[in-house]
Every structure is written in C-alpha cells, then in structure tokens.
Amino acid sequence: METWIEIRPLxxxxxxxxxxxxxxxxxxxxxxxxxxxxxxGYNPNGAPVLNGAPGYISVSHTRGWVAVVCSPDPCAxxxxxxxxxxxxxxxxxxxxxxxxxxCAFEAxxxxxxxxxxxxxxxxxxFAPHDKLIVAVISDAPNQ
Numbered sequence: 001m002e003t004w005i006e007i008r009p010l011x012x013x014x015x016x017x018x019x020x021x022x023x024x025x026x027x028x029x030x031x032x033x034x035x036x037x038x039x040x041g042y043n044p045n046g047a048p049v050l051n052g053a054p055g056y057i058s059v060s061h062t063r064g065w066v067a068v069v070c071s072p073d074p075c076a077x078x079x080x081x082x083x084x085x086x087x088x089x090x091x092x093x094x095x096x097x098x099x100x101x102x103c104a105f106e107a108x109x110x111x112x113x114x115x116x117x118x119x120x121x122x123x124x125x126f127a128p129h130d131k132l133i134v135a136v137i138s139d140a141p142n143q
Contacts, residue, residue: 001055003071003138004033005127007079010064022061029068030057045113058110065132074115075138078106082133100126103135111137 006029010021030040030050038052048057050070058076060067062084069077080103090096094105104124111119119137127134 001053001070001072003069003073003075005067005069005077005134005136005138006033007065007067007129007132007134010061010066018063022066025066026059026061026068029066030070033068033070043114045116047110047114049114056114058107058114060106060110062132067132067134069136069138071138073138074111076107076109076111076114076119076136077138078103078110078135079129079132082131099133100135103133107135107137 008025008029010025027040030038034053038050040048040057041051043049048059050057055070055072056074057068057070060077060079062079062081065079067077067079069075080099084099086096086099086102090102096102096105107124108119123137124135127136
C-alpha cells in the first residue's frame, strides 16, 4: 500500500445533513481507493480503522471540504479553511496564535488517538492547498 491523501470539496448542506454528506464523502473516497470490500470501524478512542485492508486511515472535514489520508504507517490529518479565524478558546486555552498551530495540534491529537502514543517531534508537515490549511502526519509526498 502506498500512502495517499485525497481532499474533495463537498456540496453545501447544513446541520445533521452536513455531517451525513461529510461521512458519505469520505466513505466514498475509501471505497474508491481501497475497494468495496473495505469498511471503516473505530478503535476505543474513536479513531477510524480499516477493516479488510492493511494500513491506517485518518479523516478530517470542515465546512465544504473532506480529507482522507491512508498509509501503511500510522497517520493523521486535519484541515481548516485559510480564511477561518482562530477561535478565542484556541488562543486563551492553548495559547495558539495561528490556525497552522491549531491544525498541527489537531493532527497530533488524532495521531495519539490512533496509536496511543504522541506523534514524533517534528512529524507534522503542511501539504499545499489553495483554500485550506492541511496538517499531515505521514510519509505521504506533498500533494
């Protein structure tokens, strides 16, 4: 298995319908990339796990977008719109000053939920995207 990242725009939806659209979109990506026989379950920490295929998966979604990273090694992803302001809670509670710091924190949190251990120091990288901040922990090439 090679590591891959896929980011897709979503059709507009609101509330519970938005969550259903996001879930359907990333499940569709998994089926398209890995085949109909692969399903997604969840570990005790709530992190997605592949059933029927080797490897690891991580998912992120934000208004209008969904992202999936899949790798033979533990991985994590977080996306946020570049135009989104940093929340007061992120600033006050964690001391973050940029949305990039928040995305890195979220990716590290997901990695730890998947593996039960902290992400290796310096393992977060930012994949280029014109509209999103994309924080990734994996061996995937920039896309």
